[in-house]
Amino acid sequence: MTAPYVPQMALYRQWLKETRGLSLGSFEEMRQWSVTDIDGFWQSIWDYFDIQSPTPHRAVLASRKMPGAIWFPGASLNYARQVLRHVDAAHAAGQPAIVASGEDGILTETSWPELRRKVAALALHLKRNGIKSGDRVAAYLPNIPEAIIALLATASIGAIWSVCAPDMAAPAVIDRFKQIEPKVLIACDAVTYAGKRHDRRGVIDELRRSLPTVAHVILHSDAATASEPRLSDILSATGGEIDAFEPDWLPFDHPLWIVYSSGTTGLPKPIVHGHGGIIVVALPLMTLHNDIGCSYQDNSFGERFHWYSSTGWIMWNCQANGLLNGTTCCIFDGSPGGTKDKPDWTTLWRFVADAKATFFGAGAAFFANCTKAGIDLAAVGDLARLRALGSTGSPLSADTQAWFNERFAALAKSNGSAAQADIWWANISGGTDFAGAFIGGNRELPQTPGSMQCRLLGCAVEAFNEQGRAVIDEVGELVCTEPLPSMPLRFWNDPGDARYRSSYFETYPDNFDGSGRGPVWRHGDWLRINPDGSCVIYGRSDATINRHGLRMGTSELYSAIEALPEVLDSLVVDLEYLGRDSYMPLFVVLRDGVALDAAMKAKINKAVEAGLSRRFLPNDIFAVAEIPRTLSGKKQELPIKKLLLGHPLEKVINKDAMANPGSLDWYLEFARNYLSKTAGAA
Numbered sequence: 001m002t003a004p005y006v007p008q009m010a011l012y013r014q015w016l017k018e019t020r021g022l023s024l025g026s027f028e029e030m031r032q033w034s035v036t037d038i039d040g041f042w043q044s045i046w047d048y049f050d051i052q053s054p055t056p057h058r059a060v061l062a063s064r065k066m067p068g069a070i071w072f073p074g075a076s077l078n079y080a081r082q083v084l085r086h087v088d089a090a091h092a093a094g095q096p097a098i099v100a101s102g103e104d105g106i107l108t109e110t111s112w113p114e115l116r117r118k119v120a121a122l123a124l125h126l127k128r129n130g131i132k133s134g135d136r137v138a139a140y141l142p143n144i145p146e147a148i149i150a151l152l153a154t155a156s157i158g159a160i161w162s163v164c165a166p167d168m169a170a171p172a173v174i175d176r177f178k179q180i181e182p183k184v185l186i187a188c189d190a191v192t193y194a195g196k197r198h199d200r201r202g203v204i205d206e207l208r209r210s211l212p213t214v215a216h217v218i219l220h221s222d223a224a225t226a227s228e229p230r231l232s233d234i235l236s237a238t239g240g241e242i243d244a245f246e247p248d249w250l251p252f253d254h255p256l257w258i259v260y261s262s263g264t265t266g267l268p269k270p271i272v273h274g275h276g277g278i279i280v281v282a283l284p285l286m287t288l289h290n291d292i293g294c295s296y297q298d299n300s301f302g303e304r305f306h307w308y309s310s311t312g313w314i315m316w317n318c319q320a321n322g323l324l325n326g327t328t329c330c331i332f333d334g335s336p337g338g339t340k341d342k343p344d345w346t347t348l349w350r351f352v353a354d355a356k357a358t359f360f361g362a363g364a365a366f367f368a369n370c371t372k373a374g375i376d377l378a379a380v381g382d383l384a385r386l387r388a389l390g391s392t393g394s395p396l397s398a399d400t401q402a403w404f405n406e407r408f409a410a411l412a413k414s415n416g417s418a419a420q421a422d423i424w425w426a427n428i429s430g431g432t433d434f435a436g437a438f439i440g441g442n443r444e445l446p447q448t449p450g451s452m453q454c455r456l457l458g459c460a461v462e463a464f465n466e467q468g469r470a471v472i473d474e475v476g477e478l479v480c481t482e483p484l485p486s487m488p489l490r491f492w493n494d495p496g497d498a499r500y501r502s503s504y505f506e507t508y509p510d511n512f513d514g515s516g517r518g519p520v521w522r523h524g525d526w527l528r529i530n531p532d533g534s535c536v537i538y539g540r541s542d543a544t545i546n547r548h549g550l551r552m553g554t555s556e557l558y559s560a561i562e563a564l565p566e567v568l569d570s571l572v573v574d575l576e577y578l579g580r581d582s583y584m585p586l587f588v589v590l591r592d593g594v595a596l597d598a599a600m601k602a603k604i605n606k607a608v609e610a611g612l613s614r615r616f617l618p619n620d621i622f623a624v625a626e627i628p629r630t631l632s633g634k635k636q637e638l639p640i641k642k643l644l645l646g647h648p649l650e651k652v653i654n655k656d657a658m659a660n661p662g663s664l665d666w667y668l669e670f671a672r673n674y675l676s677k678t679a680g681a682a
Contacts, residue, residue: 349381
């Protein structure tokens with residue numbers, strides 16, 4: 001497939017004109033219609049993508065409020081059924097469902113009929129072992145076809161899926177899974193990353209001891225024999241019952257999966273999303289805004305979609321969402337940058353070439369690392385089919401985007417790709433919280449490096465100033481003022497939705513501005529909406545850690561660090577902001593007589609790795625006399641973060657509300673030195 005073909009947004013706009021009589025002159029006019037005529041817009045998405053239900057819905061949005069919106073009551077569907085409806089047409093067109101590879105470079109393909117058979121085989125195995133609708137299936141798996149198959153099998157019988165990446169240490173996994181009380185654990189006993197084989201049998205043992213509700217374990221293992229059923233044996237089954245299997249019809253708001261997003265306090269938030277909400281939001285995001293078409297349709301024939309992710313990031317779910325519209329998904333398991341001894345930032349580019357991917361997305365940090373390494377795109381293989389790039393996880397700098405634009409333009413002169421002469425970027429910003437994007441791309445709009453092209457259809461997104469008023473061309477809090485179908489159904493085990501409400505709706509509560517419209521969703525990002533409708537995300541507006549798109553609550557880090565007897569107190573901030581590398585300094589108060597030498601730093605890093613993951617190792621560690629705290633004892637993470645971003649002291653902290661205001665002197669001096677050093681390096 002080569003571009004330019006007709007943009008997906010153009011096809012939808014023409015369909016609106018022909019079927020709805022809507023002549024929308026500009027994209028912003030279309031977006032305004034989508035957030036004011038909410039019923040009309042989401043009904044159009046239902047009809048445009050021919051979403052099927054054996055029972056009609058009684059309304060589109062029966063209750064227009066946040067939280068608690070009620071979408072498409074009466075409708076029945078199933079995420080797995082929506083995927084598997086494409087089997088016959090895609091296979092007849094010669095398109096595979098999944099193309100996969102790992103660090104060994106060996107490419108494998110899963111056909112659409114094979115996908116259907118394996119999903120059915122695992123679904124029936126789960127049912128035979130007593131798993132029913134509403135039960136939780138927990139997985140500890142890497143980014144391999146079997147993980148997607150297990151998601152679909154779980155969803156097909158109405159059970160609820162939840163996955164953690166195998167680079168996460170046992171305590172972090174247990175903190176997530178113990179909240180949801182799974183009945184099944186599907187786990188790998190080893191994983192390969194950065195050239196090393198990592199044994200995970202000890203983690204499985206810890207999970208089994210800590211999760212008493214698990215009644216059935218399935219191993220993903222290369223071992224010739226195993227004490228538990230092997231996933232490969234289950235998936236190899238055939239027979240008439242498997243051939244006849246069909247996913248169950250489920251209510252629109254039936255839980256699909258539980259994902260985790262961390263705040264600054266307490267355990268990770270177990271966020272429940274529904275089958276219907278994910279389907280209805282994923283289709284326009286993936287197809288209209290990311291311009292990723294169905295692989296067997298003429299206009300996008302041969303489309304192949306790759307977004308590099310681990311299973312611990314919401315982009316893994318979004319990668320799987322590509323199957324909802326019949327798109328071939330390309331997945332890579334392993335390190336994107338080679339090994340520690342032999343860094344290689346061409347690894348993913350070689351996979352993109354070998355897999356013949358047409359769309360390639362990754363975290364912004366990946367593209368930044370490629371520029372620093374000065375990779376040679378001409379040496380990675382044939383990239384001629386690649387027509388679009390995607391970025392998320394943190395802001396993509398203008399310099400990084402321009403660097404790639406220049407090199408793809410040079411490639412285009414040799415390979416004849418019209419698309420690469422001015423390569424299109426689908427830079428998106430959203431979150432685990434609603435498994436979607438608020439801001440993203442539109443292939444029909446102009447693009448400026450360093451910014452995102454538009455707010456998405458259906459997303460009533462604004463930047464609020466300190467008075468809670470929408471502003472243009474100013475940095476403000478990213479808010480969403482109208483409900484979206486994929487906003488959480490609830491948090492798991494959250495009586496009265498207390499934690500859910502406090503996470504998103506307490507900053508702008510009911511009738512905060514006198515409009516009577518109810519609470520407004522506060523997302524936790526700094527946003528500027530430009531006069532032309534393009535947007536810039538500046539990073540997190542709260543204290544949550546964001547390491548290349550993976551969010552972690554500071555409380556989880558403190559639990560790991562402060563378990564060390566030498567550490568009395570600690571504070572961490574993440575200075576990810578507008579395209580800068582994520583810089584995460586850790587400040588520790590040590591016991592008398594303990595020095596912060598190389599051995600102590602190594603011990604702290606080992607505690608972080610053992611309790612969480614290597615992804616969350618601090619960039620630097622500093623010994624301090626005190627951690628700034630409020631009168632109520634809360635650590636002053638956000639004020640210290642703002643100081644290090646250059647905000648004046650009087651704007652970020654009230655000394656009268658502090659228990660130890662004298663502690664600020666050290667941090668002020670540190671901030672001056674840090675800002676001076678970073679300004680000199682810029």
